[in-house]
Amino acid sequence: MFQIGPHKLATPVALAPMAGVTDLPFRRLCLRYGAGIAVAEMIGSDPRLRNSRKTQLRSRHDAEIMPRAVQIVGNDPEAMAAAARYNVTLGAQIIDINMGCPAKKVCRKAAGSALLADEALVADILRAVVAAVEVPVTLKIRTGTRPEARNGVSIARIAEDAGIAALAVHGRTRACAFRGEAEYDTIARIAAAVAIPVWANGDIDSPQRAAEVLAHTGAAGVMIGRAAQGQPWLCGQIADFIQHGRLKPAPSIDEQLAVLAEHLGELHRFYGEVMGVRIARKHAGWYFEAAGLGCDARRRFNPLQTPADQLAVIQELFSQRSRPQRELAA
Known part of the structure; x- marks a missing residue:
């Protein structure tokens, strides 16, 4: 259990x-299909x-499965x-701090993963946020x-000491x-160094890969990123495999159309x-890629x-893709 x-x-x-990517519509879908949590x-x-x-759009959480x-x-x-x-007043039930984004526009402001170079500032930020809410x-x-300055273990220990409740680590x-x-x-070294639960993240694109990463790292869970694009059911497939050993197939073409x-x-x-x-x-492009x-x-x-034109073409494209399957089944 991940708590x-x-x-x-x-x-x-x-x-x-x-x-x-992870706006409210996408989070709702992934949560419905089995993600344990979806961070905005x-x-x-x-x-x-x-x-x-x-x-304001990123701050919306109406009708979202909890915890937010x-x-x-x-x-x-x-x-x-x-x-x-401020975000707690808007309904946030968990606050997540980004020290992982490698985007230049974020790192140029000495934020995201750029903060990892300043462990003292990391500690100050974590303590301040934990104390605030x-x-x-x-x-x-x-x-x-x-690569030659991997200080993730040190950062993880700082996080645990500051009162961080869980940690996600991207393997780059x-x-x-x-x-x-x-x-x-x-x-793996981070998971062994701290008592708080750790999610392993990075290049996890299938249930089998998730199981391999969990076995290798000893992490408490996995966090799925780009692989879920166009496949909101992937988190649920992974959860079913690592919890119950069942390998659920991807939805049929007709089901993917409906989603x-x-x-x-x-x-x-x-x-x-x-x-x-x-x-x-x-x-739609991600769904197209996933559906071949x-x-x-x-x-x-x-x-x-227009929305009407988009939905009409989606119906036509998937109908063409699924027709051979229906004919074969008949």
Whole structure:
């Protein structure tokens, strides 16, 4: 069982926070299909951004399965503490701190994974946020700033001492970004060094891979990121395999159509027609890739300008893809 403060998660599989991906519609789907927790997109600690449309959309948690986890990012202890308090007033039940993002626009502000180079500041931020709120605080990190400076174990011990309730570790350094393969030896050392639960993260794209990573690292759970794009059922497949030894097949083409149609409809409603249509394109592309529909589907879909047209083409594309299966079954 993976527990964060008073919250006992149904499964030890978490959906990683991903900017521009893990919005409310996507989190709802992943949670419904078996993710134990889905962390919202990161929110900047600068209070001047609170009224922006982007921040307000990222702060929505209506009708979301609990516990509601919100990730904050920044480099000033007082501002991060204030951001944590503010998001708790909006309904956050868990505050997650981003010290793992390798994006240049985040690291240029000495935030995200750039913070791993300053252990004293890491400690100050963690202590300030933990003291500021009564809800559990979690932390997401990388194994260090660069391969020759993997200080993940030191950061993990600082986090435990500061009162962090759970830790997610991506098996790359800041310098690696998403290049090369994730390494899990550092995650294993971290899991052995602290008593708080650890999620292993990085390159986990199947139930079998998740089981291998858990066996190698001794982590309490896994966190799934990019592999869940276009496959909101993946977290549930992984959870079923590691908890019960059952390897559930992916949904049928017809089921994938129904999920995608539902997902796009929620995006259109959540963002409005203009923005919803634009955001639907990237999600649809991930579903196409997962379903083996190829680049032709994306070329047909991306020029469409209305929700009705998008949903109509989705129906047509998946009908064509599933027809041979139906004929074979007949």
